[in-house]
Each structure stands twice: as structure tokens, then as C-alpha cells.
Amino acid sequence: MSEETSNRQETPEQLSDILLVLDKEKMKIQAVKSIDKNGKMETVDPTKKNQSEFMRVDKSGDLFSNFFSNFWRQLKNPTQFSFFKVPAGEAVDKAKEFQKQVETSTPEGEKEMKKHEVKAEQQKEQKQENKKDMATTQTTPDTGEYRFKPEHIDWETMNNLGLGKERLEKLNLLEPLLKGYKTNELVPVSVNLGGAIVRTDARLSLQPNEDGTVVAAIHGIRKEPNLNFEFFGHKFTDEDKKNILDTGNMGRVVDLKNYKTGEMMPSIISVDRLTNELIALKTDFIKIPDEIKGVKLDDVQKQTLMEGKP
Known part of the structure; x- marks a missing residue:
């Protein structure tokens, strides 16, 4: 080996990988640029022109595992995305290849994407010492950070709905469900009525039963939101109905009644864009920033945003 070869250092491209991301709603491959403190991910088109903006991640296994676990925890709606780790020098070509696969699926293309796909669960599995078990066992993350525990779920009923544990894990839906979230996509469900x-x-x-078990709540698609009946004690006015049908938001804060506790909860009402189901959000959970894109908001503007007005 020559002295030149032995002293040669690896370039940043050789030492780092690029994170590509598939937005499952837009069905588009992008390159990850950054993630802000609020969990919003910024992406750029995966072109040669934008290569300097690509987020670079260390190739080292342990370093990447720690990075991606932290990245996943910060990200809002993580199940909306699939991530792929590719060598920096191949990122642009791989992005084109993956986009082609998204548009026209082939078995070979699917295999290649799975080869590069990374998931938060995989990072935890890689740290297990028992390699034999790792190959056959799906890692269940620490239940301390979840609202529900897998062992409390009525899996018999879930299986009858076609929603077994393995299927939910395969669809990357189990973790957000355990955290207490709705799935951010529609899922095919089969109900056997005899x-x-x-x-x-x-x-x-997921929601708890009085006996302590946890069951699935199915939020089916409605033709339109049901505005003719009271919603947690609120009776919709004609103006409320018009606002909801026109914009998806009612446009004002109202007190909704928690029938279990009797508590009155200041809330805003809107429509789930996937199912047309009415949903409510307590104003306590809404955080309005002092400024947006450098523009400082006054109290009137903050109140407008708080009430969901356009």
C-alpha cells in the first residue's frame, strides 16, 4: 500500500449518510433538511442543486441510532412518513429510484426501499444483546411513555376486526395508538355481524373500558358532519353550521360538557378532514406563538387563531 493511500482520509460523503423521506399523504420523496424545536420537519427536493442543504447523519451505527431515536421523538406525526438512509454520494440517484418505485411499484424496487428504510423500533432492536431473539421478536418500546399498555388491549376483538398486533406493527400504527393518538391515515376494517x-x-x-381493558374506537367515514344534534352539550347555530361546512372550523370557542366529570371545557370544534367526524380540542392544549415568521401577533390576532377563524 502506498503512503498516499494509507494517509488518505475519507471525505464527508464517505463518512455520512442522507435521510430521504416519503410523505405518505403526498406520495413524494424528499431529502430531510432539518427539524425545528416544534417538531416540524423541513425538506428540500432531492436534486444536485440542493445537495448542500441535505441533512447529513453519521454512518456509525450507535451514533445514528441515538440521532434517529431523538429525531423520531421530536417529530410531529411521525407515522405520516417513512425514512430511508442512503450514502451521501448516491442520495440524488436513490431519490429518483425511490420516487419511481412510489409511482410504479415493482418487487425489486420494494426490496431496495426496505433495504434502506429505518424505523425507531429498528434502532432499539439493534442495541439488544440477544441477536437470535432480535431476528424474530418485535421490540415493544418502553411502555412508560405510553397512555396504554399492549397487554391491556382486547386483542381477540382487535383480531376479529382485522387489526391484529402484527398488522398494526407492520403499518407503523401501534406506537401512535399506544400514545393515545388517532391514526393519521384511514385503515381498512372488517366487522363480522354474523x-x-x-x-x-x-x-x-384506543379507549379504555370500565373493566380496565382497552378497545379500538372506529372513526368511520361520514358523508357530512352531523350538526343536527348537540355535541357535548353544544347546540349548533346556523352560523356555526355554515362556518363548519365552509371552512372545517366553527370559528369560536364554546363550553363543552364532560358528561363523566361534569366539567365544562372551553374548546374549539372542527371537522376531521378524513372522516367528517366532529372533533373538539380544549383551548388549554392550544399554544399560540408570540410571533409567526418574524411578525409579532397582537391579542386580537392570537384570539383569532385560538378560535380557528380563517
Whole structure:
């Protein structure tokens, strides 16, 4: 080996990888640029022109595992995305290849994408010492950070709905469900009614039963939001109905009643864009920033945003 060869240092491209991301709603491959303190990810088109803006991650296994676990925890709606780690020098070509696969799927293309795909669960699995078990066991993350525990779920009923644990894990839906979130996409559900089987698409969430078990709540698709009946004690006015149908938000804060506790909760009401189901959000959970894109908001503007007005 020559002295020149032995002293040669690896370039940044050789030492680092690039994170590509598939937005499952837009069905588009992008390169990750950054993630802000609020968990919003910024991306750029994966072109040679934008290469200097690509987020670079260390190739080292342990360093990347720690980085991606932290990245995943910060990210809002992580299940909306699939991530792929590719060598920096191949990022542009791989992005084109993956986009082609998204648009026209082939078995070979699917295999290549799976080869580069990274998941938060995988990073935890890589740290397990028992390599034999690692190959056959799906790692369940620390349940301390979740609202529900997998062992409390009524899996018999879930299996009857076609929503077994393995399927939810494969779809990357189990973790957000355990955290108490709705799925951010529609999921095919089959309901056996004895003499008939009903198949529908729905968003899912988990909710506790009085006996301590946890069951699935199925949020099916509605033709339109039901505004003719009271919603947690609120009766919709004609103006409320018009605002909801026109904009998806009611445009004002109202007191909703928690029938279990009797508590009155100042909330805003809007429509789930995937199912047309009415949803409510307590104003306590809404945080309005002091400024947006360098523009300082006054009290009137903050109140407008708080009430969901356009």
C-alpha cells in the first residue's frame, strides 16, 4: 500500500449518510433538511442543486441510532412518513429510484426501499444483546411513555376486526395508538355481524373500558358532519353550521360538557378532514406563538387563531 493511500482520509460523503423521506399523504420523496424545536420537519427536493442543504447523519451505527431515536421523538406525526438512509454520494440517484418505485411499484424496487428504510423500533432492536431473539421478536418500546399498555388491549376483538398486533406493527400504527393518538391515515376494517361482513375505511384510536381493558374506537367515514344534534352539550347555530361546512372550523370557542366529570371545557370544534367526524380540542392544549415568521401577533390576532377563524 502506498503512503498516499494509507494517509488518505475519507471525505464527508464517505463518512455520512442522507435521510430521504416519503410523505405518505403526498406520495413524494424528499431529502430531510432539518427539524425545528416544534417538531416540524423541513425538506428540500432531492436534486444536485440542493445537495448542500441535505441533512447529513453519521454512518456509525450507535451514533445514528441515538440521532434517529431523538429525531423520531421530536417529530410531529411521525407515522405520516417513512425514512430511508442512503450514502451521501448516491442520495440524488436513490431519490429518483425511490420516487419511481412510489409511482410504479415493482418487487425489486420494494426490496431496495426496505433495504434502506429505518424505523425507531429498528434502532432499539439493534442495541439488544440477544441477536437470535432480535431476528424474530418485535421490540415493544418502553411502555412508560405510553397512555396504554399492549397487554391491556382486547386483542381477540382487535383480531376479529382485522387489526391484529402484527398488522398494526407492520403499518407503523401501534406506537401512535399506544400514545393515545388517532391514526393519521384511514385503515381498512372488517366487522363480522354474523350474517354479513361490513368492510369500511376508518381512523382508529384506543379507549379504555370500565373493566380496565382497552378497545379500538372506529372513526368511520361520514358523508357530512352531523350538526343536527348537540355535541357535548353544544347546540349548533346556523352560523356555526355554515362556518363548519365552509371552512372545517366553527370559528369560536364554546363550553363543552364532560358528561363523566361534569366539567365544562372551553374548546374549539372542527371537522376531521378524513372522516367528517366532529372533533373538539380544549383551548388549554392550544399554544399560540408570540410571533409567526418574524411578525409579532397582537391579542386580537392570537384570539383569532385560538378560535380557528380563517
